[in-house]
Amino acid sequence: GAGVSQSPRYKVAKRGQDVALRCDPISGHVSLFWYQQALGQGPEFLTYFQNEAQLDKSGLPSDRFFAERPEGSVSTLKIQRTQQEDSAVYLCASSLYRAGGWGIQYFGAGTRLSVL
Amino acid sequence: SQQGEEDPQALSIQEGENATMNCSYKTSINNLQWYRQNSGRGLVHLILIRSNEREKHSGRLRVTLDTSKKSSSLLITASRAADTASYFCATDREYGNKLVFGAGTILRVKS
Numbered sequence: 001g002a003g004v005s006q007s008p009r010y011k012v013a014k015r016g017q018d019v020a021l022r023c024d025p026i027s028g029h030v031s032l033f034w035y036q037q038a039l040g041q042g043p044e045f046l047t048y049f050q051n052e053a054q055l056d057k058s059g060l061p062s063d064r065f066f067a068e069r070p071e072g073s074v075s076t077l078k079i080q081r082t083q084q085e086d087s088a089v090y091l092c093a094s095s096l097y098r099a100g101g102w103g104i105q106y107f108g109a110g111t112r113l114s115v116l
Numbered sequence: 117s118q119q120g121e122e123d124p125q126a127l128s129i130q131e132g133e134n135a136t137m138n139c140s141y142k143t144s145i146n147n148l149q150w151y152r153q154n155s156g157r158g159l160v161h162l163i164l165i166r167s168n169e170r171e172k173h174s175g176r177l178r179v180t181l182d183t184s185k186k187s188s189s190l191l192i193t194a195s196r197a198a199d200t201a202s203y204f205c206a207t208d209r210e211y212g213n214k215l216v217f218g219a220g221t222i223l224r225v226k227s
Contacts, residue, residue, distance in 0.1 A: 004158070033214060042204050042217030043159070056214060091158060095213070103213045104149065107158035 002026075004108035006092050012114045013082045021077045021111045025094030031103060032075050034067055035091040037110070043091050049075060082115045089113070122205060126222040135192045137221040139205030140185075146208045148181055149215070150190050153202045162190075162203075197227040 005024040013019050025032050031050055035043035036059075045059040051072035060067070064082075069075040079086055089110040095103035122139050129135055141148070147166050151159040165172045165181045165188070172179045178191040192199055202222050206215040 006158075031213070035215075035217075040219075042206075042219050043215075045214045045216065048214050059214075093159075093215075097213070103208075104161050104164060105159075105215060106161070107151075109156075109158045 004092055004094050004106055006090075006108035006111050008111060009109065010112050010114075012116065014116055015083060017082050017115075018078065018080045019082055019113065021079075021090050021092075021113070023075045023077070023092030023094075023108060025073065025075070025092070026096075026106055027073075029094035029096050029106070031095040031097065031105075032069055033093045033095070033105060034075070034077050035093065036061075037089040037091055039088075046077070046090075079113075082113075084115050087113055087115045122203070122218040122221045124221060125219070126224070128224045128226065129195055131195060131197055131225055131227045133195055133225075135195050135199070135223055135225070137190045137203050137223070139188045139190070139218055141188075141205070141207050141216075141218075142186065143207075143209060145183070146213070148179075148188050149206045149208075150177075150179060150188075151204045151206060151217075153204065153220070155201075159204065192223075195223075195225045197225050199223060200225050 007022045034046040037043040047067045048056040049069040064080045066078045091110045093105035093107045095105045097103040149164045150162045153159045176193045181188045202220045204220045206217045
């Protein structure tokens with residue numbers, strides 16, 4: 001596609017529910033990133049894939065957060081047993097270059113998660 | 117936690133005026149980038165400056181980088197109402213390219 005696509009755009013979950021957020025990166029982009037953006041703040045890094053390999057998951061806040069990119073294209077961020085503090089916008093970005101390069105990242109519109 | 121800090125946190129100017137935003141960061145960097153975010157949207161890349169560059173221009177944008185002070189500035193000249201958005205600086209470390217963002221500057225351009 002022309003840009004990074006994320007779905008759903010909005011998700012409301014009851015506390016304790018599991019959610020799955022999808023990211024479709026730009027075709028051919030090697031790198032894929034997930035960020036979490038709290039209201040009024042800048043995005044914070046969650047995890048990074050190079051093709052299907054998850055090379056950095058240092059930003060995942062707890063073991064309730066899990067991400068995968070099994071075929072090196074579409075990625076899913078899963079949050080188990082959601083809690084109110086998980087409420088945020090989850091942004092996906094893709095980049096043509098590998099880690100260590102000069103990657104300009106192209107962002108999707110994000111998924112706004114509200115946990116009630 | 118975020119590395120960068122932008123100032124001011126919010127800026128309100130008249131159309132046609134220039135807007136200057138500043139960013140400071142804490143560690144050594146590979147690149148510094150500026151992104152714009154319109155309300156409810158994703159981030160859009162504006163300009164990238166490498167650590168060995170001091171100034172860069174792109175259209176109405178001018179970015180400076182001072183690695184000795186670990187700071188950067190973004191100047192938008194002849195601002196337009198459509199420039200109203202949040203602006204973030206983001207850095208990547210030498211060994212990887214995950215981005216570390218500041219808290220952003222909210223720019224409002226009044227017509």
